[in-house]
Amino acid sequence: MSASPSHPAMVGGQPKRAARGWATLALTLLALVALLFGAPALVGAGRVSVTGTPLADSPNRAGLVVQYGDGRTTYAIVPFPEPTISGIDLLERGLLAADVPLLTVGFGGLGAGVCQIAETGCPVGDCRRRLCQGPKANDPYWRYFRQVAPGTWRALPLGGSATKVGDGDLDAWSWTGTEAGLPALSLEKVATLAGATGGDATVVGRTVGPTDLASTATRTDPTWGTYAGAGGILAIIGAGAVMAARRRAPPLAP
Amino acid sequence: MEIPGANAGRLDPRSWLLWGTAAALPALVGRNPFVLLAVLLAVLGVRGAWSRGTPQIAAWGGLLRLALIFSVVGVLFNVLTVRAGDLVFAEVPGAVPLLAGPLTINALFYGVLGAMAALSLVIIGTTVGAVVDWPMLLRLLPSRLTDVAVAGSVTWTMLPRTTAAWHEIREAQAARGHRPRGARGLLPLIVPLLAGGLDRSLTLAEALEARGFGGTSSGDAPRPWQGPLAALGLTAGVLGAYLLAAGRPAGAAVALTLAAFGLGIAAHHPPGAAEVVRRTRYREPTWGRGETIITVAAAAALAVQVSALAFAPAAFGYDPYPSLTPPAINLWLLAGLGLLLAPAAVAP
Numbered sequence: 128m129s130a131s132p133s134h135p136a137m138v139g140g141q142p143k144r145a146a147r148g149w150a151t152l153a154l155t156l157l158a159l160v161a162l163l164f165g166a167p168a169l170v171g172a173g174r175v176s177v178t179g180t181p182l183a184d185s186p187n188r189a190g191l192v193v194q195y196g197d198g199r200t201t202y203a204i205v206p207f208p209e210p211t212i213s214g215i216d217l218l219e220r221g222l223l224a225a226d227v228p229l230l231t232v233g234f235g236g237l238g239a240g241v242c243q244i245a246e247t248g249c250p251v252g253d254c255r256r257r258l259c260q261g262p263k264a265n266d267p268y269w270r271y272f273r274q275v276a277p278g279t280w281r282a283l284p285l286g287g288s289a290t291k292v293g294d295g296d297l298d299a300w301s302w303t304g305t306e307a308g309l310p311a312l313s314l315e316k317v318a319t320l321a322g323a324t325g326g327d328a329t330v331v332g333r334t335v336g337p338t339d340l341a342s343t344a345t346r347t348d349p350t351w352g353t354y355a356g357a358g359g360i361l362a363i364i365g366a367g368a369v370m371a372a373r374r375r376a377p378p379l380a381p
Numbered sequence: 382m383e384i385p386g387a388n389a390g391r392l393d394p395r396s397w398l399l400w401g402t403a404a405a406l407p408a409l410v411g412r413n414p415f416v417l418l419a420v421l422l423a424v425l426g427v428r429g430a431w432s433r434g435t436p437q438i439a440a441w442g443g444l445l446r447l448a449l450i451f452s453v454v455g456v457l458f459n460v461l462t463v464r465a466g467d468l469v470f471a472e473v474p475g476a477v478p479l480l481a482g483p484l485t486i487n488a489l490f491y492g493v494l495g496a497m498a499a500l501s502l503v504i505i506g507t508t509v510g511a512v513v514d515w516p517m518l519l520r521l522l523p524s525r526l527t528d529v530a531v532a533g534s535v536t537w538t539m540l541p542r543t544t545a546a547w548h549e550i551r552e553a554q555a556a557r558g559h560r561p562r563g564a565r566g567l568l569p570l571i572v573p574l575l576a577g578g579l580d581r582s583l584t585l586a587e588a589l590e591a592r593g594f595g596g597t598s599s600g601d602a603p604r605p606w607q608g609p610l611a612a613l614g615l616t617a618g619v620l621g622a623y624l625l626a627a628g629r630p631a632g633a634a635v636a637l638t639l640a641a642f643g644l645g646i647a648a649h650h651p652p653g654a655a656e657v658v659r660r661t662r663y664r665e666p667t668w669g670r671g672e673t674i675i676t677v678a679a680a681a682a683l684a685v686q687v688s689a690l691a692f693a694p695a696a697f698g699y700d701p702y703p704s705l706t707p708p709a710i711n712l713w714l715l716a717g718l719g720l721l722l723a724p725a726a727v728a729p
């Protein structure tokens with residue numbers, strides 16, 4: 128599997144093209160590795176910020192309840208200066224205040240779909256197909272509700288992007304395939320559960336429930352030895368591919 | 382390294398189909414960057430090694446370029462539509478409809494992984510499509526499936542034939558001094574392409590008709606129950622595939638067993654048919670060292686992947702949301718994927 132000295136890639140006009148091709152491949156692989164390991168360090172300062180609105184003069188406020196289906200619930204009170212905001216805006220602002228990560232995916236004109244809140248939900252790939260719902264009709268997914276009367280939670284089929292939230296609304300996202308499973312709540316009670324003090328003009332949020340459930344998912348990162356092993360195997364495969372592609376050149380015409 | 386029994390550069394199609402299955406599986410089941418990179422390198426090596434002695438591979442170049450374009454579009458689509466991830470590199474202003482929001486490195490990385498998987502699948506498909514000896518594959522199939530296989534091979538070879546015809550027409554028109562400018566300039570190229578395509582279709586249809594394609598002899602007539610049984614078998618197959626995708630392996634196993642049973646009976650020769658219609662072969666397929674090397678390597682790679690799927694499925698997966706974390710690494714799996722490079726060692 129060694130390159131012959133009479134290989135056309137080593138004489139005439141071929142070497143530049145071959146070298147350019149392999150250089151492109153090498154740069155692509157380098158960019159992938161850099162993206163994989165270097166990107167967090169390079170852009171670590173650019174964290175998601177979804178609020179940024181001056182809340183001091185916010186005349187309106189809405190409540191948010193997120194129920195994870197495992198005993199935990201996040202409560203948030205979101206003041207906003209606009210006349211209305213979308214359900215997704217309310218969710219983003221409320222979860223940011225409660226320090227809970229949110230994963231959504233865009234569906235073009237249909238708006239955004241909620242895939243994952245904290246560790247409850249599914250990755251984007253599955254979310255794009257069925258919004259995390261399993262094959263059965265009552266399998267859970269992130270379902271959007273609004274309290275229309277004390278204790279009566281109505282599902283909002285238009286979704287978070289198309290639903291307008293106004294002053295005094297109380298919305299909920301529940302990991303369920305059926306009913307919301309939430310009790311009667313008021314804005315004042317949600318504010319208390321969220322940890323708001325009287326006259327609070329900022330977004331406040333808090334998760335209550337069994338705290339040990341939030342960190343059950345443990346992961347073990349690969350060691351440097353494993354990385355070295357993987358790099359070695361990939362280098363061997365890459366070298367084999369390069370040699371195989373170069374070795375099979377036809378002999379030059381006399 | 383010349384392999385005896387390599388059948389003048391054309392290997393047994395069964396070994397190529399097994400290799401294609403083993404190579405395509407990782408891209409279908411996960412987005413682990415290390416796994417995808419190993420597969421991509423291996424299939425690029427095989428394609429590079431075989432492209433020298435197989436000019437048909439170049440005919441698929443157009444599809445590969447198209448796949449590259451769609452991969453870039455896919456990456457952009459992912460970046461612009463996924464509003465997730467903790468590493469923001471830009472923000473689309475709120476005035477832009479549909480696209481407003483933060484653009485993240487996480488979405489970019491996941492888009493690149495999706496593009497790698499799609500490219501791997503296209504390279505595998507085009508390489509196998511170019512190197513497989515289609516006539517030999519038809520001869521290896523059971524008689525009942527010959528009609529389906531002929532139709533499939535005609536469909537499969539349509540794109541490279543059309544590409545070759547396009548190049549020929551363009552060269553011929555250029556030799557006549559034609560320089561395409563604008564949409565009207567394409568007319569002298571498209572009309573002959575369509576006319577040539579129709580001509581080729583008619584010639585092919587006549588050739589198939591002359592060889593009795595689709596006809597049945599009195600002794601080979603299907604039994605009345607074979608048609609409905611084949612339809613039921615196909616339905617069960619589709620149902621099984623759906624149940625498998627929906628995460629119900631028990632139901633999928635039952636449905637796929639029923640499908641195999643139904644299709645097996647439907648494809649079975651009626652007793653005595655073999656005596657009435659006898660298929661002859663001008664050249665018997667040979668099995669040489671080249672086929673053995675590819676088959677053993679592909680089977681080993683497939684076994685490693687199935688074991689990893691059963692005992693460590695996380696080795697195939699990767700999710701860069703909400704944080705870009707190091708992907709899982711399974712060294713045994715990566716080493717097993719290296720075996721996919723085996724066809725490069727027996728290239729003509």
